[in-house]
Each structure stands twice: as structure tokens, then as C-alpha cells.
Amino acid sequence: MFHILSNAFNWRKKTQWLTLFVCGSFLIGCSSVPQAPLHSVEWQSHQQQLTDLSYYTLSGKMAYIGADDRQSLNFYWKRTPANTQLTLTTFLGQTALDLTFTNMGAKVVTYDGRTFTHPNANMLVKKLTGLSIPVKELSDWVKGMPTNADHYTVSNLNTLATLEKNVTGQDWAIQFDRYRDQISENNVNYVLPSSINMTHDDTRIKLSISKWLINQ
Template structure:
């Protein structure tokens, strides 16, 4: 009897431990701190490549994106360096220069880009998503508290999904370097070569 009760107690302790579930990766203090860090990252620029793929066409372009608060300047060029689209947004509105050098003005950047070039790029929400910040979206994290996917809407209420494949640390900040942005009829693949985390004037 003296042996039986310690054994029973030991078995009950093991059973209790076995019933404690292992929580899946969720928002933690580390993620909250990281999201605050990228929320505060309002002045940055990046260089890389972007592939725009539809059922009919595929375009591969160089991209330069300069962000200064709510203002930004995006330049898309061919591999030969020819400017395909030059997009500048300030508080006054959006100015776009097309591949013929013609200048256009408007208030809605995404709509104006689509009308002039056929390029669907949800730039208003992508300002956050491209940093790995799931602003206004449903998202999933990996075991390293990095964003691996999100589903959200642009300002036209179109649904987009973003998958993140690669992160690198830039000036002590973990930032995406490869991501795929997709809609039902469109795939946009980003390969970011370089991030620069400092304030530069929009030119």
C-alpha cells in the first residue's frame, strides 16, 4: 500500500501534464514589439525587381520605391533602364509620367496607375504590407513571430493575399525580401534587393 499511492500520484501527475495543450504561434510580446517597430518605420526606400503575371502576359521590371510618411515615389523601369511608369504621391495628389513622357494627375493612385498602364498595384495598402505589417488584414505568423501570410482588401474592396518567403535583418529590423501578392486573376512577385531605412526627400 505504501508503494501503491506514490505510484498512483506519479501517474496522475503525468496525465495532468499530458493534457496541457501546446499553444500555436500567436501574437506575443515579441510580435507586438516588432509590429510597433515597423509601424514607426515611416521613412524608407527599397530597390528590387517585380514580376507582374496574368493569364495573358508577364512583365518583369525594376522597382525603386521611396517612402516619406504618407508621401511616396515609385519608379518602374525595364531591364534596359527605360522608365515604364513614374509615380509620385504627395498631399496635393498623384502625378504619373508614362513611358511616353506624358504627365497625368489624379487623386486615387491605384486607379490612375491602372487606367494609364494596366498595372494593378494596391499601393495604398502595400505601403504597410511590403514592410511585413498586416495593417487592416487577417494574418498568420511563423514560429519566429514573422508574418508568413495575410489576406486583406485594397481601397477598391478587392481581395488580396500576400505570402512572405524570405526575411533579412536591416539595421536591426526584420524586413521581407521576397513576397508574392495575388488576386484571383493576378500575381505580383517582389524580390527586394536592398532596403534603406532613413529619411530622404521625395524628388
């Protein structure tokens, strides 16, 4: 696991109990927090605002539970019109993944300076880490957008509640558990997700977003 990218998980068997505890506690703790009260939004204008949002960063925790793998990771996500960057680090601060991608393809630079590329960001992450993460689709999902979803539902506050999407043969179900109000640098208010659950077969990914920074 992550053997191509770093030595971050060489100690995995010795600390497997700790990883399981962290992942389990993280998932249970996050799911027990009620959604913060928010004002309702107008669906069409809200989605247009999110479509126009192209300069932002967010960070938080990712819990990954698969059939053969469980990990608790920190994540950092940066979006600009030029590209998107996703960095995953272990709880010891070691970089597990440093991914940059655009609509044209994806690139990973390893801890020892090696570069790996692939036309599809999702497949590159799977190849290098063994983790099934729909990173390309996350560009819209982290904002609460159902872009090209096969099916989606809207909450009573007119925010995205759930969506279903087939991604390269994998059926993903996404649940948006909580949202938050976020003020941009230009003093514009956005309503953005702070907790997202993603499931596919035996895989479950929990994103807990602790910080948003909107640079527009």
C-alpha cells in the same frame, strides 16, 4: 501596354518570349530559395517599430503575371513622411512608371513631361499601365505590416506570414516568403521582408527585394 507612359514596350511582340522566360525564371528561382534563419521578434514591439519606420528606400525585381500580360520589371520604392515614390523600369533601363502618391492622391509624370493625377494611386496605375497593383497598401506590406487586413497569420518567428485583404473589390492574398535583418543608419536592427508573393484571381506579383536603406 504602357503606351501612355513610354515607348518601352513597342518591341513587346518581338521579345515576348524573352519576357516570359525572364518572368518564369525569376518566379521559379525566387521561390526555390529557403528563408534565411533569423532570430524571433516580439510581435507588438516589432509592429510598433515598423509603424515608426517612415524614412526608407528599397529596390529589387518585380515579376507581374496576369491573364493577358507578363512583365519583368525593376522597381525602386522611396518612402518619406511627405510622400511615397514608386519607379518601375524595364530590363533595358527604360522608365515604365514614375508614381508619387500621398493619402490625398497620386501623380504620374511621363517620359515626355505630361502629368496625370487621380485621388487613388491604385486606380491611376491601372488606368495608365493596365496593371493591377495595390500600390497604396504596399506602403505597409513591404514592411511586413498587416494594417487593416481582413485576416493574417504570424510565423513561428513572430513575423507576418500571410494576409488577406479586399482592396476596392479585389481579394488579394499576400505571402511573405523570406525576411532579412537590416541595420539602419543609426545602427538599429530591423527585420524586414525580402520576398513577397501577391495574388488576385489570375494575377500574380512577385517582389524580390535586394536592397533596403533605412534613413533613421
